[in-house]
Amino acid sequence: MFAFxxxxxxxxxATLVTVILMQKSEGGGLGMGxxxxxxxxxRGAADFLTRAxxxxxxVFVLFxxxxxxxxxxxxxxxxxxxxxxxxxxxxxxxxxxxTAPRTAPVPATSDDGSVPxxx
Numbered sequence: 001m002f003a004f005x006x007x008x009x010x011x012x013x014a015t016l017v018t019v020i021l022m023q024k025s026e027g028g029g030l031g032m033g034x035x036x037x038x039x040x041x042x043r044g045a046a047d048f049l050t051r052a053x054x055x056x057x058x059v060f061v062l063f064x065x066x067x068x069x070x071x072x073x074x075x076x077x078x079x080x081x082x083x084x085x086x087x088x089x090x091x092x093x094x095x096x097x098x099t100a101p102r103t104a105p106v107p108a109t110s111d112d113g114s115v116p117x118x119x
Contacts, residue, residue, distance in 0.1 A: 001070075002067075002070060002071065002074070005063070005066065005067055005070065006067065008063065009060070009063045009064070009067060012056060012059055012060050012063060013060060015056055016053070016056040016057060016060055019049055019052050019053050019056060020053055022049055023049045023050070023053070
């Protein structure tokens with residue numbers, strides 16, 4: 001269903017672009033060129049291409065909203081391509097390196113049990 005609506009949306013977009021490009025350029029964008037036959041005049045509003053543009057633009061926006069709601073309400077996560085899943089790195093087992101335990105040197109003591117000062 002989503003794919004069908006997406007194809008219809010693309011067709012509407014292509015038709016809208018075609019209708020816009022077929023219109024006569026009046027200069028000054030949005031009919032503000034100063035000519036009395038611009039977008040706001042009675043003749044401009046009654047023109048077929050102008051009406052077709054307005055209808056197609058409205059349908060395009062409505063389809064965009066419907067597609068957004070439909071895409072947001074789809075249940076479940078999208079399927080993930082298993083070839084893109086990161087595999088854990090292979091581990092190799094090695095024997096731990098054993099070292100001799102470190103012992104602190106025992107200071108030499110004198111006969112009376114006191115530690116002599118370093119010379």
